[in-house]
Amino acid sequence: MKNLLSILTILIFSAQLSICQHYYDDAFTAQKTDSYSIDGVGDESFWEQCDWYDIEYIWIPYGTAMSAGDFTGRVKFAWTEEVLLVLAEIEDDVLSDVHPDPQDNYWNDDCFEVFLDEDYSGGWHQTSYNAFAYHCAINEEDVIDSGDDNAFNVYVNDHVDFNLDTVDNTHYVWELAITVYDDSFNESNPTNTTVTLSHNKEMGIAVAYCDNDGGSERENFIGLIDVAAEHYNSAWQDASVFGKLTLNDPDAVPEGIGITAIPAEDIKVFQDNNSNLIIENPAKTGEKITISVFDLNGRLIMESSESLDERVLLNIHNITQGTYIINLRGETMNYSKMICKY
Ligand SMILES: [Ca+2]
Ligand SMILES: [Ca+2]
Ligand SMILES: [Ca+2]
Ligand SMILES: [Ca+2]
Numbered sequence: 587m588k589n590l591l592s593i594l595t596i597l598i599f600s601a602q603l604s605i606c607q608h609y610y611d612d613a614f615t616a617q618k619t620d621s622y623s624i625d626g627v628g629d630e631s632f633w634e635q636c637d638w639y640d641i642e643y644i645w646i647p648y649g650t651a652m653s654a655g656d657f658t659g660r661v662k663f664a665w666t667e668e669v670l671l672v673l674a675e676i677e678d679d680v681l682s683d684v685h686p687d688p689q690d691n692y693w694n695d696d697c698f699e700v701f702l703d704e705d706y707s708g709g710w711h712q713t714s715y716n717a718f719a720y721h722c723a724i725n726e727e728d729v730i731d732s733g734d735d736n737a738f739n740v741y742v743n744d745h746v747d748f749n750l751d752t753v754d755n756t757h758y759v760w761e762l763a764i765t766v767y768d769d770s771f772n773e774s775n776p777t778n779t780t781v782t783l784s785h786n787k788e789m790g791i792a793v794a795y796c797d798n799d800g801g802s803e804r805e806n807f808i809g810l811i812d813v814a815a816e817h818y819n820s821a822w823q824d825a826s827v828f829g830k831l832t833l834n835d836p837d838a839v840p841e842g843i844g845i846t847a848i849p850a851e852d853i854k855v856f857q858d859n860n861s862n863l864i865i866e867n868p869a870k871t872g873e874k875i876t877i878s879v880f881d882l883n884g885r886l887i888m889e890s891s892e893s894l895d896e897r898v899l900l901n902i903h904n905i906t907q908g909t910y911i912i913n914l915r916g917e918t919m920n921y922s923k924m925i926c927k928y
Pocket of ligand 3: 703704705706707708715716717769
């Protein structure tokens, strides 16, 4: 009996380990927006604040290279409290949809896939809703995920609102708004609850493209994550191969610290034409502050202690072009502003 208990303990512990692990440390950031339009055109201003991530790893056939013009892709992420937003630019020489039944061989037609693990748990999801593998068809309508033990290849069209826009004969834009469900989702429940998104929330994410150029099967499967050979086709089954997506709201003020000394609208943070960061504070408070520059993945790029006089100048020549979050923190203030370094 004692041995049996020991074995059970080991099994349970092993199961917990397998549920919580993540094989890769790829990190991505989604930026907050309050409004959007799913029209296949990424011209909303918030998309400019989001980084592109290349869809560049050939999962099938593993480790091979694409011919010029066959496929290129890149993706970016944003969010509101209601949805995760995905924008992808795809180059594909032939759009192909040879299996007319959306539930038949959906992965063998041209198809844009978003893999989403609401709570970043990792772990097996092929036969559960621990995570979702949203296979979006080029008909701009059908979204299929493998279901659970009771339901195979289920329609989850109401999870993803998407639009596929044709730019020219070989270039396309996919724009998606994904309503987020947690692992309590049940396909037979007509009133599944959805998850409200918030600043700093972490979710498991991967993206891939199934490229079929006219045959009966996809010729290539190209993904966002640089997986090992053993995981060349694991994403549809195992959320542990996903990367981490962090939701960022640049306007969020950390709890317990507010701007008390100076109204936020009175502080101006911008870059001048000589690659200097300028902070203007008409209140001339002289408060000792720490100026921190973060990239969109939350990495600290540089930091400086200054006195918040009427005008503070900080040399940022050595920072590469891109979007950054500037944080000013002092005894009575905590203020963040996003800037584009050019
Ligand atoms: Ca749009
Ligand atoms: Ca192709
Ligand atoms: Ca999960
Ligand atoms: Ca294709």
